[in-house]
Amino acid sequence: MLGSAGSSKPNFCFDSQHRKIEHPVYSADEVKVLSKIHTKDRVVFITIDDGVTVSDDLAKFIDHNQLQITTFALAGELWRNRDWFTQRSNMTFENHTNTHAHMTLIKPEQQIYEICRASQVIRNVTGERPVFFRPPGGSWNEDVRESVGRSGIKYLLMWNVQIYRGSTSMSGRKSLSPGDIVLLHYTPSLKSDLKILLTKMKQAGLRPALLRDYLD
Numbered sequence: 001m002l003g004s005a006g007s008s009k010p011n012f013c014f015d016s017q018h019r020k021i022e023h024p025v026y027s028a029d030e031v032k033v034l035s036k037i038h039t040k041d042r043v044v045f046i047t048i049d050d051g052v053t054v055s056d057d058l059a060k061f062i063d064h065n066q067l068q069i070t071t072f073a074l075a076g077e078l079w080r081n082r083d084w085f086t087q088r089s090n091m092t093f094e095n096h097t098n099t100h101a102h103m104t105l106i107k108p109e110q111q112i113y114e115i116c117r118a119s120q121v122i123r124n125v126t127g128e129r130p131v132f133f134r135p136p137g138g139s140w141n142e143d144v145r146e147s148v149g150r151s152g153i154k155y156l157l158m159w160n161v162q163i164y165r166g167s168t169s170m171s172g173r174k175s176l177s178p179g180d181i182v183l184l185h186y187t188p189s190l191k192s193d194l195k196i197l198l199t200k201m202k203q204a205g206l207r208p209a210l211l212r213d214y215l216d
């Protein structure tokens with residue numbers, strides 16, 4: 001089924017019965033690569049990857065602080081911890097591949113499978129399609145960008161601040177700025193990493209916001 005105009009190009013995601021899934025398709029040029037959001041609002045975007053380690057204690061902390069979080073969980077981890085994840089309000093679920101594949105080392109058809117399979121699991125667990133893709137290790141090139149668009153996603157989400165096991169990297173800056181995208185991971189140290197972040201946010205007068213509220 002080859003369409004002619006705009007978003008009616010062939011679909012590349014299939015469901016488990018090998019039926020085509022209807023979704024928009026974007027060209028590589030239309031896929032935006034973002035590591036920061038341009039906004040004057042006093043907000044930062046908390047993004048947390050992989051989804052391996054979750055706990056009741058972490059849930060309490062997130063809920064108590066009403067943290068708005070964009071989660072990039074791997075398909076298998078999202079499924080395994082689906083009860084924990086779907087109990088969190090103020091959380092959206094985005095695409096981080098099916099198996100944490102290093103996207104620049106695999107073929108385009110494998111790239112598309114990684115993204116489509118993860119989108120399918122996210123839809124099954126949450127009822128919603130992801131709208132953002134984050135490549136494992138931040139590894140992407142033009143082929144990856146094209147595969148992202150063909151899989152129905154038009155934002156490739158990087159980051160400009162990272163907090164990992166107590167250490168913060170923010171490209172030489174001393175304080176957070178509006179629109180920063182902060183990368184964290186679901187590790188046993190996540191709660192203390194979030195505390196570090198909340199302190200920095202407070203110092204800079206910033207609050208958390210959801211990427212979906214700033215990008216359509």
Ligand SMILES: [Zn+2]
Nearest residue numbers: 049050136137
């Ligand atoms: Zn990852």
